[in-house]
Amino acid sequence: MSESRAEYSVLYFCCGNGHALGHVVKRGRVRRLVLYARADEMRSNFALLTGPARIWCSVCAMERAWEPGAAALDELLAKRERMRAADSPA
Numbered sequence: 464m465s466e467s468r469a470e471y472s473v474l475y476f477c478c479g480n481g482h483a484l485g486h487v488v489k490r491g492r493v494r495r496l497v498l499y500a501r502a503d504e505m506r507s508n509f510a511l512l513t514g515p516a517r518i519w520c521s522v523c524a525m526e527r528a529w530e531p532g533a534a535a536l537d538e539l540l541a542k543r544e545r546m547r548a549a550d551s552p553a
């Protein structure tokens with residue numbers, strides 16, 4: 464059994480108002496976005512995005528660009544996730 468860090472930390476890709484538009488999946492260096500059909504509905508997996516795209520929030524209509532290559536975005540999402548974890552709503 465190989466010792467892998469199997470801990471998948473889920474990174475949500477959110478609009479500016481904090482609605483989850485999808486979550487980020489990493490496979491090696493490849494980042495993909497699992498887009499939700501409806502924002503904040505984590506089970507409404509809709510599409511798998513591999514390239515850059517513009518995504519609209521179905522809740523507040525805010526637009527946000529998904530850039531799979533942006534390391535800064537990755538950090539931002541991780542930070543956001545920590546914030547969410549800190550005060551997770553009941």
Ligand SMILES: [Zn+2]
Pocket residue numbers: 478479480481482502520521522523524525
């Ligand atoms: Zn929104």
